[in-house]
Amino acid sequence: AQSVTQPDIHITVSEGASLELRCNYSYGATPYLFWYVQSPGQGLQLLLKYFSGDTLVQGIKGFEAEFKRSQSSFNLRKPSVHWSDAAEYFCAVVGDAGKSTFGDGTTLTVKP
Amino acid sequence: KAGVTQTPRYLIKTRGQQVTLSCSPISGHRSVSWYQQTPGQGLQFLFEYFSETQRNKGNFPGRFSGRQFSNSRSEMNVSTLELGDSALYLCASSVQESSYNEQFFGPGTRLTVL
Numbered sequence: 001a002q003s004v005t006q007p008d009i010h011i012t013v014s015e016g017a018s019l020e021l022r023c024n025y026s027y028g029a030t031p032y033l034f035w036y037v038q039s040p041g042q043g044l045q046l047l048l049k050y051f052s053g054d055t056l057v058q059g060i061k062g063f064e065a066e067f068k069r070s071q072s073s074f075n076l077r078k079p080s081v082h083w084s085d086a087a088e089y090f091c092a093v094v095g096d097a098g099k100s101t102f103g104d105g106t107t108l109t110v111k112p
Numbered sequence: 113k114a115g116v117t118q119t120p121r122y123l124i125k126t127r128g129q130q131v132t133l134s135c136s137p138i139s140g141h142r143s144v145s146w147y148q149q150t151p152g153q154g155l156q157f158l159f160e161y162f163s164e165t166q167r168n169k170g171n172f173p174g175r176f177s178g179r180q181f182s183n184s185r186s187e188m189n190v191s192t193l194e195l196g197d198s199a200l201y202l203c204a205s206s207v208q209e210s211s212y213n214e215q216f217f218g219p220g221t222r223l224t225v226l
Contacts, residue, residue, distance in 0.1 A: 036217075043116070043202055043217030090155060099168050100145070100215075102155035 002027040002095035006103035013081050014111045021076040021106050023091030032094040033074045035065055038105075039087045047089075050074060061085070086110045114138065116205050116218035124224045130191040133221045137184050137205030143167075144186040145215060146178060149200040158201075161186055162208075190223075198225045 003026045013019050025031055032051050036044040048059025055067040065076045074091060091103040117136045125131050137144050145168075146158040157170040161180035178188040184205075190197055200222050204215035 034214075041219070043219045044204075044215075045217070046214050049214060097168060098160075099170070100157050102147075102157075104154040 002031070002093050002099075002101050004091050004093050004101050004103035006089075006091055006106050008106045009104070010107045010109065012109040012111060015083050016080050019076075019078045019081045019085070019108070021089050021091075021108070023074045023076065023103060024072050025074060025091070025093045026072065027093055027095040029095070030069075033065075033067060034092040034094070035059065035063070035074070035076050036090045036092060036102075037061075037087045038090065044090060047076070081108075081110055083110045083112065116203055116216050118201075118203050118218040118221050120221060121219065122222045122224075124226065125193050126226050127193055127195060129193050130189065131193060131223060132187055132189045133201055133203075133223070135186045135188075135203030135205075135218060137186070137203075138216055141205035141207050141216070142184055143206045143208060143213070144180055144184065145204045145206075146186070146188050147202040147204065148172075149202055149220070150198075155202070158188065193225045195225050197223065199223060 005024045007022050034049045035047040038044045047063045048057050050057050050067045058064050063078050088105045088107045090105045094100050119134045143162045145160040147155050149155050160168040164180045175191045180186045200220040202220045204217045206213040206215050
């Protein structure tokens, strides 16, 4: 069975600081990996995805993520956080029979 | 292009009642998936429909059911509501089977069971 772990429930960073959100997955084969963002009262929006190829993927809003097979990780990064990045972030894996499994999410707070 | 729409946005029901939620996917999208989001359980996959056929189902009791119409619009139904069914129900659509494609999420329906 597949699973996703986001170890950090809540992260606070100062505006302009760099950000890294962690995601670890468990899946036997090469997974399809996604990062989504959810603002309060909204649905989820795709930030980026990894299917194959280059392990460093670029997404929207200046985000990037790196797939590391040896560490079963797919961490999300941003070099300089903006106040509008405050939201909840979800990592997801699509594996067995095409089912999506989401992590529990990481809430990002941005300090002015 | 209009996004995924869900109706109603908010719903209050009492235990034992049943409820039907509606989702209209983005035009041209043939796959619709449903998720339940709660503070305790996070985002959990309910089911996925593609071309009016259920392709995948999550681990939810039979009280949760769904269907998809020929125009790709989808409904989900929850019968005999329980307090624990209070949640945000999200619908997502994608062009092909959602398995490996980007999903576009609607704003959700907030269901409160009293």
